[in-house]
Structure formats: structure tokens, C-alpha cells
Amino acid sequence: MSIQEQYKKRVRELLSSGAVKMVIGYQAGTTADRRRPLFIRTPEEAEKLVLDSACIANLSGYLVTEGLLSDEKSVGIFLRPDGIRSINILAAEAQLNPEQVVILGFDGNDKEVTALQGEKARDFSAIIASIKEHAPEAPRNPQLEQIEKMSPKERFAFWQAEFSRCIKCYACRQACPMCYCRRCIVDSNQPQWVNTSSHTLGNLEWNVVRAFHLSGRCVGCGNCDRACPVNIPLRLINAKMAGEVLGAFDHFAGMSETQEPVLASFKKDDSETFIL
Amino acid sequence: MSEPFEPKIVAFVCTYCTYAGADLAGTSRLKYAPNVRIVRLPCTGRISPMFILKALQKGADGVLVSGCHPGDCHFTHGNYHARRRWTVFRALLEFTGIPLERVKFSWISAAEGGKFADFMNSVTEDIRKLGPFDQYQGLINETEAPATL
Ligand code: SF4
Numbered sequence: 001m002s003i004q005e006q007y008k009k010r011v012r013e014l015l016s017s018g019a020v021k022m023v024i025g026y027q028a029g030t031t032a033d034r035r036r037p038l039f040i041r042t043p044e045e046a047e048k049l050v051l052d053s054a055c056i057a058n059l060s061g062y063l064v065t066e067g068l069l070s071d072e073k074s075v076g077i078f079l080r081p082d083g084i085r086s087i088n089i090l091a092a093e094a095q096l097n098p099e100q101v102v103i104l105g106f107d108g109n110d111k112e113v114t115a116l117q118g119e120k121a122r123d124f125s126a127i128i129a130s131i132k133e134h135a136p137e138a139p140r141n142p143q144l145e146q147i148e149k150m151s152p153k154e155r156f157a158f159w160q161a162e163f164s165r166c167i168k169c170y171a172c173r174q175a176c177p178m179c180y181c182r183r184c185i186v187d188s189n190q191p192q193w194v195n196t197s198s199h200t201l202g203n204l205e206w207n208v209v210r211a212f213h214l215s216g217r218c219v220g221c222g223n224c225d226r227a228c229p230v231n232i233p234l235r236l237i238n239a240k241m242a243g244e245v246l247g248a249f250d251h252f253a254g255m256s257e258t259q260e261p262v263l264a265s266f267k268k269d270d271s272e273t274f275i276l
Numbered sequence: 277m278s279e280p281f282e283p284k285i286v287a288f289v290c291t292y293c294t295y296a297g298a299d300l301a302g303t304s305r306l307k308y309a310p311n312v313r314i315v316r317l318p319c320t321g322r323i324s325p326m327f328i329l330k331a332l333q334k335g336a337d338g339v340l341v342s343g344c345h346p347g348d349c350h351f352t353h354g355n356y357h358a359r360r361r362w363t364v365f366r367a368l369l370e371f372t373g374i375p376l377e378r379v380k381f382s383w384i385s386a387a388e389g390g391k392f393a394d395f396m397n398s399v400t401e402d403i404r405k406l407g408p409f410d411q412y413q414g415l416i417n418e419t420e421a422p423a424t425l
């Protein structure tokens with residue numbers, strides 16, 4: 001039985017036994033290589049489910065939809081390892097109760113997907129630990145190395161050219177499972193921290209703030225990067241900051257549901273070579 | 277004739293250590309560069325990176341952030357939290373091409389009036405040498421509707 005059929009069966013079982021009230025998965029999208037989210041509420045609706053290598057979006061953000069989990073019923077959700085890490089962060093930041101999340105885990109490459117064994121986020125901790133262990137030697141984006149070699153002036157010019165296209169649509173924020181604040185700092189206007197007009201200064205400020213608020217929380221799922229209508233390479237900033245927190249604080253986002261957020265914790269002997 | 281360049285520098289300091297250090301510099305009648313505008317906050321833990329961006333947005337040529345030495349925080353660990361935040365924020369500034377010579381961090385205690393005066397002088401000199409922050413000024417000038425304070 002293909003993994004898709006296996007999981008369809010599992011979804012039907014979960015729904016008909018009442019173990020979950022809904023399953024969040026994928027269905028066919030507008031083009032052959034696109035998938036869109038599917039919210040399955042009855043066993044019959046499971047027929048629409050698609051699970052293949054084109055299922056790349058991290059769906060965990062739907063779990064923090066207002067009121068979804070407040071009845072204390074469980075919800076099933078299809079997640080890759082990065083999505084499972086998001087669940088851990090959301091749990092560690094008290095945004096959801098991981099006991100209410102039934103994970104239908106899968107992983108794979110651009111050709112095929114395989115099932116991951118487990119049900120609760122903690123069942124996948126060995127997989128996440130091994131991703132962390134291999135993170136330092138994972139191949140880095142060559143463009144990242146290129147940017148790091150530039151002089152500050154060149155880097156400034158590079159990012160200005162990228163950010164100048166930003167239209168402040170905030171799709172990157174909406175698509176990110178970690179951007180759940182009811183009131184984002186860019187929406188606050190007393191004081192107005194960030195210029196709202198999509199001029200270069202405000203664009204730079206917005207992108208710096210977004211990246212800062214996701215430092216040590218981003219799981220690299222790529223939702224933001226794919227959502228950006230003007231193709232700003234947000235993956236580069238995200239990858240850079242993930243590398244920084246790993247190097248400086250040995251912090252890998254989403255290890256467990258009790259992991260302390262990196263910027264809400266400290267060690268007395270954290271490095272401080274730059275402080276005069 | 278154009279006037280010689282005088283850098284505008286904003287310093288965010290905590291009230292218990294660095295601000296008291298500034299006070300000591302004053303009462304000891306130490307002279308230091310008048311280019312630094314001090315903003316006093318309850319703790320380095322209260323100094324959001326947004327403040328740094330705001331200062332640059334309003335045309336600062338340089339920004340200083342200073343507080344109590346590790347272990348001396350009035351609130352016991354505000355400065356430890358701040359230190360992590362600065363580490364991350366600094367890396368981000370560097371990656372986006374903002375010169376790190378323009379954003380400096382230090383620990384200055386209430387007893388270090390001399391260190392305070394020296395630090396203000398040396399940073400002012402460094403930034404004077406760097407010249408005005410033209411890159412950022414260019415961005416500010418392009419913005420038709422500048423953000424309010
Ligand atoms: S910042 Fe982007 S890559 Fe990181 S968790 Fe959010 S959506 Fe995913």
C-alpha cells in the first residue's frame with residue numbers, strides 16, 4: 001500500500017473513532033506541482049488527501065488559529081520534521097498543548113516521501129536530535145558564503161537591492177507558523193517603530209525586525225520564502241541567524257516541548273567578546 | 277563654507293550603572309565629547325533592539341549601549357538577557373551590511389566615571405573618522421513619510 005493510501009486509512013480511523021475532530025493535510029492544488037491545505041472533518045473527506053513530495057508547506061501555523069484547540073479536542077496534522085519542530089516551539093512558548101496534536105509524520109526528498117513513526121511531538125525527538133547533530137556539516141547555501149565574504153558596503157548594497165522590491169504585504173509573516181502575535185510590532189503605531197511606507201528604510205527595518213524575532217525560533221521550513229511575491233531570499237537571512245544561535249548558544253530551535261527559548265534564557269558564561 | 281562634521285551619537289544606558297557612571301564623570305568634572313545624547317533606561321534588559329533602529333532612523337551616526345557588568349545587574353540578570361539579544365542582533369546587523377563600528381556595546385559601572393568619559397571620547401573620535409552615516413542617510417532621504425517618534 002502506498003504511503004498515501006496508508007495515511008488515508010489512518011485519517012479515516014482517527015476521525016471515525018473520534019480520536020481527533022479534524023485532520024489538517026494536503027490536497028491537489030491549482031497546478032500539478034502544487035498542493036493546498038485540506039481540512040478533513042469527516043472520514044469520507046479523507047478521499048481528497050494527497051501525500052507526495054510536493055507537500056512542502058509547514059501546516060503547523062493553522063493549529064494556532066484562534067479557538068481551534070480551546071475545546072480541548074485533538075487535531076491531527078501532517079508534518080515533516082521541520083513542522084514537528086514548530087509544534088515543539090509553539091508548545092514551549094505556551095501557544096498550544098502538545099497533547100492535543102496528533103502528528104502524521106513524513107519526510108522525504110523531491111522524489112518520494114516516507115512515513116515517520118510516532119504520534120506525539122516527543123516521539124520524534126531522536127529524529128530532531130540527529131538533524132541538530134548534522135546541522136553544522138549540512139551543505140550551506142553557496143550564496144550565503146558569497147554574502148559573508150562581501151565587505152559591509154557590498155552587503156548593504158546587496159540587501160538594499162533585495163529589500164527595495166519588498167511591498168510590505170507581510171505575506172512572510174502570515175505564512176510563518178512562529179509569527180502568531182496578535183499585534184505585530186510593525187502594526188503598532190505609538191510609537192511607530194517601523195516606517196509603514198514601502199520605501200527602502202522601512203523595508204530594511206521590517207526585514208531586520210522579522211529576522212530578529214525569528215532568530216532561534218525559525219525552523220527553516222521555507223514558508224516565508226515561498227510566500228514572498230517578489231522573491232526576496234529570506235531563506236538566506238533565516239539560515240544565517242539559525243547558524244548564529246547554534247554557534248553562539250548551541251541552540252537548535254524546536255528540540256523539545258520544554259526547550260527554553262534562546263532569547264528568554266541565558267548562561268552566565270555566554271561569550272561577550274564584543275562588549276567593551 | 278561648510279561646517280566640520282560633528283557626529284550625532286545616541287547612548288542607551290541603564291540607570292543603575294552606566295548612568296551613575298556618567299554622573300560620576302560629571303561630579304568628578306571629567307570632560308568628555310558633547311556629541312553623545314544619553315537616554316536612560318531602568319535596565320539593559322529594557323533596551324530593545326528597536327531603540328537602536330529608531331536612533332539610526334532619526335539620523336544618528338552612531339549608537340552606544342551600556343549597562344552593568346555581568347553579576348552587577350540591579351535586577352540580577354537583566355544584563356545577561358541583554359547580552360544574548362545583542363549577540364544575535366549584532367550578527368544580524370553585520371549580515372545586512374550595517375557597519376558594526378557604528379553600534380557599540382560596553383559595561384560601565386557606577387564607579388567607572390573615568391571609563392565612561394574615555395569611552396564617550398574614543399567612540400566619538402572613531403565615528404568622526406568614519407564620517408556621517410551616508411548609507412543610512414540615503415535611505416532616510418528616500419522615505420517620504422518618516423515614522424513618528
Ligand atoms: S521564518 Fe520562514 S522558514 Fe522560518 S519558521 Fe517562519 S516561515 Fe518557516
Ligand code: SF4
Nearest residue numbers: 166167169170172228
Ligand atoms: S513577503 Fe516579501 S514583499 Fe511581502 S512583506 Fe515579506 S519580504 Fe516584503
